Amino acid sequence: MNPPAFNELTTQVGKEITENSSFQPPLGLLYIASYLRTQGDHEIRVIDSQVDRLSYEQLKAAIADWRPDIVGLTALTFTMVDVMMTAALVKKIDPDCPVCLGGPHVDIYTQETIRLKHVDFVITKPGESSFSILVKQLEGSRRFDQVPGLSYKDENQDVHSNPQTPTTLTLDDLPFPDRTLLPFQKYYSIMTANRPVGTMVTAKGCPYMCVFCSERGSKPTWRSGRSVAAEMLEAKSIGIKEMFFVDDTFYVKKQASMEISQALIDLHVGMPWGARARVNNLDQGMLEKFRESGCQRLHIGVEAGTDRVLKILQKNITTDQARRAFKLCRDNGINTMAYFIIGNPGETLEDVQATFRLACELEPTTVQFSRMTPMPATELYEMGLRSGLFPDYWREFSRDPLGSIERGFRPKMWTENFSEEELFALADHHTRKFYFRPKYMARSVVAVRSFHDLKRKTRAAVDLFHGTRQSTTRLQKLI
Secondary structure (H helix, E strand, C coil): CECCCCCCCCCCCCHHHHCCCEECCCHHHHHHHHHHHCCCCCCCCCCECCCCCCCHHHHHHHHHHHCCCCEEEECCHHHHHHHHHHHHHHHHHCCCCCEEEECHHHHHCHHHHHCCCCCCEEECCCCHHHHHHHHHHHHCCCCHHHCCCEEEECCCCCEEECCCCCCCCCCCCCCCCCHHHCCHHHCEECCCCCCCEEEECCEECCCCCCCCCCCCCCCCEECCHHHHHHHHHHHHHCCCCEEEECCCCCCCCHHHHHHHHHHHHHCCCCCCEEEEECCCCCCHHHHHHHHHHCEEEEEEEEECCCHHHHHHCCCCCCHHHHHHHHHHHHHCCCEEEEEEEECCCCCCHHHHHHHHHHHHHHCCCEEEEEECCCCCCCHHHHHHHHHCCCCCHHHHHHHCHHHHHHCCCCCCCCCCCCCHHHHHHHHHHHHHHHHCCHHHHHHHHHCCCCHHHHHHHHHHHHHHHHHHHHHHHHHHHHC
8 A cells, every 4th residue: 555645744845846746656566466466366455545646534445445454555754654644544444454564764764663553564675575475474374483574563562573585586587567456547747748657667776876865885686678678568558658767777787778778679669768867877879779769758867066066975977977968868859857956065055056057058858956855874864963963863753753743843954054944945946947947938838749748838837836936035035
């Protein structure tokens, strides 16, 4: 179950701008469900409360109607309040129904999470096999100590944690996520006029060392090109019109990305796709192959407009590489989304202004200016703890998400040189200034291809205008 997001914690990008931008399917749940089906005769239901826009009363009715034997919840740090409210809802309906949490948050805060009320089990990644073994134990001898990566409470409420064993499953071994378990027609992205949009994984892990990322330095693993192409053909057969690869970086290994592109060509997949990218390993031959195989957009993290700040962030890129990469994308007809962060360590107002100038110079199709928010298990968060910029607030939040919110908790930004109010104002002001430039607006009008496309872009402009207007006024008073 993907819980609602009524109480989602937001600081990086304004909620007014993001709440209507897209809905992405909970791929992790689909992988768990699809793998579980291969291990026995199980009746499985997946609920995405967010895409179905379920209220808590509607979710309660759905759970009561289904009466599940076990409920698995996706746990992200930013949605933990709703996760815990959903867990409490399950227990209110059926106190004996086990609740199991998995996802990025519990990988970091395993011990804090298993000690929360209404949580019976926590599984750390990879979860496909472990959850299947847990289900078998619930049906049989209940030897929970036999489940790899499981934390659980015994009859005395004492906590036990099993080590996660190295998996023998490769990404190619996993069954394709069964998208028909969800209302896949409802998923979309404001970045494209194609609907519905699907998401998929072609690789996991990232060897780069960006200080703001919890995946820094993790060992990458890849799927074969044939596997990726076969899954896209299956998705196409049920009506999905475009695919976005949600890998941390699609082409960490050039050979793997070229193999995937060639497989898409050889098997005549014919589906538009997009992916996340870096500026330091794009070249003309790669982009030509991407374009031929259906690539229409790349989301590229630039983050800062000066090489000095990029070095602090350990991005291992330069502004000249960014200029070259975005020009290559334009020359090959590939749309781009550029990501920038405002309020980086050591960043001054002059650096922020340089970031805006670079954003305009790169001419991306779209841009996002985020506020630097240190996330759990990142080097940036550890830097903040060591310097005394903030206490270990994410750990405290994880020990009591509901109580933290009642006490007024909200995530902290990197306030080394700017106040939070200034960070909000700077990011929102530059977002609005970028999109409402006459050159950009004229280019957007020319690029309209249909009435639906016009409606989509108009809605985005209205959301942007209302979402950033107040911050622009604040900025004028501050600077």
